[in-house]
Each structure stands twice: as C-alpha cells, then as structure tokens.
Amino acid sequence: MRIVDVLLALLYPPTCAGCRRELNRAGPPRFCGTCLRDLGCIRDACLQCGEPGAEPRCNRCASRPPPFRRTFACFSYRAGGVLADAIARWKYGGDPEVGVALERHFAEHTAARALCYDLVVPVPLHTSKLRGRGFNQAALLARALTRCAPCAGQFAPQVLVRSRGQVQARLGRRARGRNAADTFAARKSVPERSVLLVDDILTSGATAGSCCRALLASGASVVDVAVLARTPRRERLT
Ligand SMILES: [Zn+2]
Ligand SMILES: [Zn+2]
Structure with a gap:
C-alpha cells in the first residue's frame, strides 16, 4: 500500500458502506460482516x-414463463433492510461509496454464477431521469461486471433505448406492467447474440420481460438476466 493511502486511512478510517461503523482494514468501499449477513x-x-x-423452478414460471431464460440475483430485497437503505442512498442520494460497494458485490457474485455472453446490456434509464441523476445504476453494475470478468461479455450500453418513462416505484403492480410493456426498444439488431441483461432490482419482472422481448425481436438468440436485488413475491404482497 502506498504511504499516502496509509495516511489517508489514518485520517479517514474506512467505514462500512451500510452501517458506517469503522472497519479494521483499508481497501475499497465494502460492507461489514453484520451488514453482509443482513443483505x-x-x-x-x-x-x-x-x-x-x-x-x-417456481410455480409461476412453470405456468407462465417469462421470456428470459435464467435470472441471477445477488440479494433478496426487503423494505427497511440494509440493502434497501444502501440502494436508496446510491440511487437517490448519489452516495458513490455505497455504489462502489454494491457494484463490487454484484460483479463478484454474478461473475461466479453467470455464463459467458456476447453482450452485457444494462436496462436503460429514461433520458430525463439520467440527466437528473447523472448516472444509470444498471449501466454501472453491467460495467463493473465486465471489468471484473471480461469473459462475461462485451459491455453494450447503447443497444436498448427507453422510449418513455414514468417512475416505476410510484406505480402499482398492474400499472407497472402496462407502463413497462411498450417502453423499451432495441436501437440496433443483435443477430444470434447471446445477451445478459442487467438491472438493479427485479420486482414484477415486467421491465426485464419488456427489454428481453425487444432484444429477442432484434435477433438475440437467448437472454438471461442479472440483478443486484430480487424482491420476493411474499414481500410484494404485504
Ligand atoms: Zn455494516
Ligand atoms: Zn420463477
């Protein structure tokens, strides 16, 4: 470690990206053991x-399978948990440290499970929202994955376009499905390409399904999905 890093660590001790407790060793932003268990x-x-x-395979997929083949999800999302708080700070508070920690966990977890693809495509953010937030969290996750594991595929943020957008979190489940149905389109064809679609949270699966259909219509041979967080169905019913 460089001496300047040692001095910086002494002046500004590294803290957990979740609970902010001081960590006992320096390094890139991460979560402490307690927070990792809660994630x-x-x-x-x-x-x-x-x-x-x-x-x-769940009953829902057995009776009404989504258009994507597989889903790789890191963490189970529940309201009020460390993960929900961390994602909110990242997306709406622009906390870059927590973002780096989440990206790293996503990349390592996904690289260990997902296969190799031709393209790694993030779910796009609507342009107006991108302007407001300054970054697309799905693109950051996808980029982190391709950096951590180049064999995961080529980072391809330009493939999909979001034509109109409402804030999904404010919509009910039905409206969310309708809203996502005609929101995405492929900007270019992806003939016979295998695609890993990346997003931060998979809830109803409507957004991933809509992106997937657009990719398949543009020639993709197969689409799998990788997400940082998955909202379990029982959580959504409460
Ligand atoms: Zn912690
Ligand atoms: Zn299922």
Missing part, C-alpha cells in the same frame, strides 16, 4: 426468475 445473499432460487426459495 440476504440468495441461494436456492428459481432458475428462471430468481424467486428465492423456489429452486429449481
């Missing part, structure tokens, strides 16, 4: 939609 790493999920605890 709820997903194991044994439905292979197709990532629903936690429904391995190998």
Whole structure:
C-alpha cells in the first residue's frame, strides 16, 4: 500500500458502506460482516426468475414463463433492510461509496454464477431521469461486471433505448406492467447474440420481460438476466 493511502486511512478510517461503523482494514468501499449477513445473499432460487426459495423452478414460471431464460440475483430485497437503505442512498442520494460497494458485490457474485455472453446490456434509464441523476445504476453494475470478468461479455450500453418513462416505484403492480410493456426498444439488431441483461432490482419482472422481448425481436438468440436485488413475491404482497 502506498504511504499516502496509509495516511489517508489514518485520517479517514474506512467505514462500512451500510452501517458506517469503522472497519479494521483499508481497501475499497465494502460492507461489514453484520451488514453482509443482513443483505440476504440468495441461494436456492428459481432458475428462471430468481424467486428465492423456489429452486429449481417456481410455480409461476412453470405456468407462465417469462421470456428470459435464467435470472441471477445477488440479494433478496426487503423494505427497511440494509440493502434497501444502501440502494436508496446510491440511487437517490448519489452516495458513490455505497455504489462502489454494491457494484463490487454484484460483479463478484454474478461473475461466479453467470455464463459467458456476447453482450452485457444494462436496462436503460429514461433520458430525463439520467440527466437528473447523472448516472444509470444498471449501466454501472453491467460495467463493473465486465471489468471484473471480461469473459462475461462485451459491455453494450447503447443497444436498448427507453422510449418513455414514468417512475416505476410510484406505480402499482398492474400499472407497472402496462407502463413497462411498450417502453423499451432495441436501437440496433443483435443477430444470434447471446445477451445478459442487467438491472438493479427485479420486482414484477415486467421491465426485464419488456427489454428481453425487444432484444429477442432484434435477433438475440437467448437472454438471461442479472440483478443486484430480487424482491420476493411474499414481500410484494404485504
Ligand atoms: Zn455494516
Ligand atoms: Zn420463477
């Protein structure tokens, strides 16, 4: 470690990206052990939609499968948890440290599970929202993954375009489905390309489904999905 980094670590001790408690060693932003446990790493999920605890395939996917083939989800999303707080600080508060920590966990977790693809495509943000926020969190996650694991595929942020956007979080589940239905389009054809679609949170799956259909209509051979967080169905019902 460079001496300047040692001095900086002494002056500004590294803190957990979740609870802000002081960490006992320097390094890139990350979560402490307690917060990592609270983040709820997903194991044994439905292979197709990532629903936690429904391995190998949930009932919903067995009866009405989404257009994507597989979903890789890092963490289980629940309101009020460390993850919800961290994502809110990242997206709406512009906290770059928590963003770096989340991107790193996503990249390492996904690289260990996902396959190799021709393209890694982030779900686009509407232009007006991108202007307001200054970054697209899905693009940051996708880029972090391709940097951590180049074999994951080529970072391709220009493939999809979002034609009109409403704030999904403010809409009910039905309206969310309608809203996402005609929102995305592929800007160019992706003949016979395998695609890993990346987003921050998968809730109803409507956004991922809409992006996936646009990619398949443009020639993609297969689309899998990788997300930082998955909202379990039982959580959505409450
Ligand atoms: Zn912590
Ligand atoms: Zn499923």
